[in-house]
Amino acid sequence: MYTKTGIKGHIEVKIKQVTKSPDVPLFKKPKGNWKNIYPTKIQCYRETVELFRTVTELENLLDFYGAELKNFMVRDDYRELIELSFVFLGGDAEKKIKIKPPGAMHQARWMAREIYSLKLSLFSSQLKLNTKDKEALLDVYLFIVIIYVKPWLQWIWAVKAPYKDLCFLKSLKAYEKVNESISKAASQKFSQDLWYFTDEIAVLALFDDDVDEETKLKIVANLHRKSFLTHEKRYIPSKEELCGSSYGEFDTLIL
Numbered sequence: 001m002y003t004k005t006g007i008k009g010h011i012e013v014k015i016k017q018v019t020k021s022p023d024v025p026l027f028k029k030p031k032g033n034w035k036n037i038y039p040t041k042i043q044c045y046r047e048t049v050e051l052f053r054t055v056t057e058l059e060n061l062l063d064f065y066g067a068e069l070k071n072f073m074v075r076d077d078y079r080e081l082i083e084l085s086f087v088f089l090g091g092d093a094e095k096k097i098k099i100k101p102p103g104a105m106h107q108a109r110w111m112a113r114e115i116y117s118l119k120l121s122l123f124s125s126q127l128k129l130n131t132k133d134k135e136a137l138l139d140v141y142l143f144i145v146i147i148y149v150k151p152w153l154q155w156i157w158a159v160k161a162p163y164k165d166l167c168f169l170k171s172l173k174a175y176e177k178v179n180e181s182i183s184k185a186a187s188q189k190f191s192q193d194l195w196y197f198t199d200e201i202a203v204l205a206l207f208d209d210d211v212d213e214e215t216k217l218k219i220v221a222n223l224h225r226k227s228f229l230t231h232e233k234r235y236i237p238s239k240e241e242l243c244g245s246s247y248g249e250f251d252t253l254i255l
Contacts, residue, residue, distance in 0.1 A: 026129075026133060026137075029120065029127050030127065031102040033126075036126070037126050038126065039099050041126060042087060042095075042099070042123070043121070043124055044089065044090040044122075045089070045121065045141065046090035049089060049142065049145075061145075061150065062090075065085055065086040065150075066091060068082050078153075081115055082149065083097050084115060084119065085118065088118055088145050099119065102115075117137060117140050117144065118141060118145075124137070139179050139182060140182075142178070143179065143182050147171055151164050151167070151168045151171075159208045161201070162205045163208050163211050165197070168190070169187070169191075172186050172190060202219065203219065203223070206220070
């Protein structure tokens with residue numbers, strides 16, 4: 001799973017103020033100026049997102065976030081991250097979502113960085129940000145909302161992890177067309193964890209409704225291969241090989 005280290009890595013690519021310290025100067029702007037901010041004066045980025053995604057893809061993403069908001073959330077920061085992503089895409093046309101004042105920034109709580117980043121985006125017109133910071137932050141916002149949040153929420157289901165991980169890696173590769181530096185940084189972090197793409201983990205895909213029956217039959221067939229039964233040294237595919245395969249070749253993860 002692409003965790004805190006990975007998400008922090010792509011933020012560092014664009015925001016040089018991010019360090020090992022939990023205090024990031026740029027992230028202090030919303031908190032320090034909150035009393036002067038009008039919470040209802042929000043800047044959404046639907047038109048910007050439409051430059052990189054079709055209307056159908058955008059609507060599907062909004063539908064996903066909307067459905068997630070109806071689910072019970074164990075942690076408030078999960079809900080806040082989804083709400084901010086929903087607002088970012090222009091999903092809160094009636095302005096029913098109340099944006100909370102910035103809370104504490106904890107190094108251990110990686111979501112705090114994403115939440116702060118999104119609040120910076122929504123109130124950027126009310127904060128004194130230079131052009132360089134605005135451009136860098138926009139790159140971060142787009143990645144978080146378009147690429148990261150949805151699969152991260154789906155990873156909580158073990159049976160969906162193998163297929164979703166492969167899809168996520170492919171989406172990182174495809175993101176090169178939008179932002180090569182972030183795509184490279186995120187892919188590098190994620191590829192460091194490819195060792196866990198084991199035969200045992202891939203078998204969980206047999207219980208995933210998103211994987212078609214034909215692929216599942218191929219996975220079962222591969223389980224009976226001689227190389228699998230004799231426990232030979234496992235071959236770990238590179239991110240290039242995984243990105244080069246089609247979704248229909250998911251069964252080849254059983255190596």
